[in-house]
Amino acid sequence: IQLTQSPSLLSASVGDRVTLSCKGSQNINNYLAWYQQKLGEAPKLLIYNTNSLQTGIPSRFSGSGSGTDYTLTISSLQPEDVATYFCYQYNNGFGSGTKLEIK
Amino acid sequence: EVQLVESGGGLVQPGRSLKLSCVASGFTFSNYGMNWIRQAPGKGLEWVAYISSGSSYIYYAETVKGRFTISRDNAKNTLYLQMTSLRSEDTALYYCAREAPRTGCFDYWGQGVMVTVSS
Numbered sequence: 001i002q003l004t005q006s007p008s009l010l011s012a013s014v015g016d017r018v019t020l021s022c023k024g025s026q027n028i029n030n031y032l033a034w035y036q037q038k039l040g041e042a043p044k045l046l047i048y049n050t051n052s053l054q055t056g057i058p059s060r061f062s063g064s065g066s067g068t069d070y071t072l073t074i075s076s077l078q079p080e081d082v083a084t085y086f087c088y089q090y091n092n093g094f095g096s097g098t099k100l101e102i103k
Numbered sequence: 104e105v106q107l108v109e110s111g112g113g114l115v116q117p118g119r120s121l122k123l124s125c126v127a128s129g130f131t132f133s134n135y136g137m138n139w140i141r142q143a144p145g146k147g148l149e150w151v152a153y154i155s156s157g158s159s160y161i162y163y164a165e166t167v168k169g170r171f172t173i174s175r176d177n178a179k180n181t182l183y184l185q186m187t188s189l190r191s192e193d194t195a196l197y198y199c200a201r202e203a204p205r206t207g208c209f210d211y212w213g214q215g216v217m218v219t220v221s222s
Contacts (some may be wrong), residue, residue, distance in 0.1 A: 031207060034208070041147065043198075045209065048206050048208050049206060088208055090207025091207050095147075096147050
């Protein structure tokens with residue numbers, strides 16, 4: 001199953017609601033996680049099983065989706081959210097990432 | 104606090120071998136499946152290998168199958184990746200990562216160790 005993330009680059013302002021997309025070439029069956037990777041750091045798990053928030057992750061992050069289409073939403077963008085975000089389908093692989101920057 | 108600390112990386116010539124280690128602490132290592140995941144410079148993430156808690160189940164990415172061997176020593180809380188017949192395309196930052204309970208994703212990652220394959 002191929003995972004396509006869009007956009008590849010997203011520029012938004014502090015306080016904006018931001019939506020990142022991850023689309024599978026086939027049904028992903030909700031077996032999807034989202035990772036945040038800041039420059040020079042290891043990836044950090046944000047969301048697992050499509051919509052479960054990992055312990056310690058701010059509630060402004062949320063996940064949703066079903067079938068082939070999944071979304072990571074940041075309800076109010078903060079400066080510390082600048083990072084690349086990857087989706088991951090269990091036992092399949094990672095998407096190519098969305099780089100999020102502050103406008 | 105969960106910690107995963109990789110070591111063993113470096114510069115190696117094509118065709119040679121290298122063995123990575125990952126020492127775990129802060130959790131009961133023997134209860135968790137473990138993975139190696141790599142990231143080529145400026146590129147995305149690629150899962151490399153998985154080993155179950157008791158080493159009964161082992162899986163590899165097609166790109167490394169037959170060349171890499173994952174193993175673990177639960178008495179030493181250590182995960183290994185033996186890499187042979189290295190190629191330039193194996194150049195990457197290698198992370199060890201713990202399998203999250205009751206899911207198929209990875210909840211804790213090490214800081215990574217760099218492997219550079221070049222003559």
